[in-house]
Amino acid sequence: MSPFSTNSLLSNSSIAELLAVAAESAKMPLQKALRRASRKALMWPEEAAVLLQEDRSLTELPGVGPSLNKIIRRWIDDPPDIPSPPEIRALFLTVTEARAALAKQPSWSAEVKGDLQMHTQWSDGSGSVEEMAQAAAERGYEYIAITDHSKGLKIAGGIDEEQLQQQGEEIAAVNARLRSQGQSVRVLRSVELNLDPKGEGDMDGEFLKSLDLVLGCFHSALRRKEDQTGRYLAALRNPDVQILGHPRGRIYNFRLGLTAEWSRVFDLAAQLDKAVEIDAYPDRQDLSLDLLKLAKKSGCRISLGTDSHDPLQLRFLEYALAAAVLAEIKRERILNFMPRDELVKWAAKVRQQ
Ligand SMILES: [Zn+2]
Numbered sequence: 001m002s003p004f005s006t007n008s009l010l011s012n013s014s015i016a017e018l019l020a021v022a023a024e025s026a027k028m029p030l031q032k033a034l035r036r037a038s039r040k041a042l043m044w045p046e047e048a049a050v051l052l053q054e055d056r057s058l059t060e061l062p063g064v065g066p067s068l069n070k071i072i073r074r075w076i077d078d079p080p081d082i083p084s085p086p087e088i089r090a091l092f093l094t095v096t097e098a099r100a101a102l103a104k105q106p107s108w109s110a111e112v113k114g115d116l117q118m119h120t121q122w123s124d125g126s127g128s129v130e131e132m133a134q135a136a137a138e139r140g141y142e143y144i145a146i147t148d149h150s151k152g153l154k155i156a157g158g159i160d161e162e163q164l165q166q167q168g169e170e171i172a173a174v175n176a177r178l179r180s181q182g183q184s185v186r187v188l189r190s191v192e193l194n195l196d197p198k199g200e201g202d203m204d205g206e207f208l209k210s211l212d213l214v215l216g217c218f219h220s221a222l223r224r225k226e227d228q229t230g231r232y233l234a235a236l237r238n239p240d241v242q243i244l245g246h247p248r249g250r251i252y253n254f255r256l257g258l259t260a261e262w263s264r265v266f267d268l269a270a271q272l273d274k275a276v277e278i279d280a281y282p283d284r285q286d287l288s289l290d291l292l293k294l295a296k297k298s299g300c301r302i303s304l305g306t307d308s309h310d311p312l313q314l315r316f317l318e319y320a321l322a323a324a325v326l327a328e329i330k331r332e333r334i335l336n337f338m339p340r341d342e343l344v345k346w347a348a349k350v351r352q353q
Pocket residue numbers: 192217219245246
């Protein structure tokens with residue numbers, strides 16, 4: 001049973017694991033459907049077992065068709081032993097677990113001021129800057145940071161300095177429009193700077209100073225088995241970067257992510273006053289809960305980002321907020337609770353060190 005579940009019904013978390021295990025011995029195309037449903041189960045808005053109690057069909061849930069409906073129904077009626085998940089699927093919250101954790105800390109959802117990672121049509125997102133800003137306004141945010149990919153990440157449509165400059169003009173126009181509409185949300189200029197395994201970025205350092213803040217992320221050599229502490233320390237020492245995004249590089253049931261002496265990484269982040277991220281994308285949830293507990297001990301700053309590729313995905317913030325609650329991160333250490341001016345001042349100060 002999941003360490004987060006609170007009652008005896010088969011939880012979505014357990015169903016996710018059963019689906020993933022079943023996929024391992026299934027033939028195509030069922031195998032693909034099982035794997036997909038396992039990932040989708042992290043996002044099911046209600047507990048499947050509760051749906052059955054209410055005489056509803058499990059096909060209401062994303063990823064569940066008639067054949068999976070039958071399989072899952074059997075598990076709920078007569079629960080099999082739940083294996084504890086292997087590391088590649090361990091410590092992922094389902095949204096129902098995230099909401100249960102947040103219910104204990106309701107002021108956090110109400111008072112979080114923004115979201116610090118998202119993509120637009122400028123790289124691999126589907127929404128415009130304006131659409132992301134409107135979605136943020138609906139959520140009552142004070143700010144969002146637009147973090148499209150930088151030029152080195154060609155596969156995700158990474159953009160160069162000139163395009164980022166043009167995006168800056170678009171952001172200024174969107175902010176002017178928001179102001180004239182009486183909306184309080186503002187769009188911050190940022191980028192998801194692609195870091196090489198030496199911790200170096202792919203954009204001009206002088207240019208990056210014109211942005212409000214910079215998120216640095218690794219996207220290559222993410223399957224190395226040996227210790228990667230060195231690259232993390234180098235990335236944190238990179239003067240262009242204030243936030244280290246999706247640090248492990250893990251993806252649910254697909255990639256384990258990197259290993260490091262994490263306490264050393266978080267200690268250095270604390271010493272440099274930089275932040276490490278909780279990427280809230282459901283199949284990333286990176287940093288994970290175990291590492292967040294270490295980050296808490298180091299006392300480094302934490303940044304929350306949904307990594308949204310669509311305006312509707314801003315709702316994923318729940319996963320990051322819940323992970324912070326469960327790891328007992330102090331609210332003062334979380335960037336997203338800072339007022340906008342304070343956040344921008346922090347980034348400028350870190351940059352000047
Ligand atoms: Zn990324």
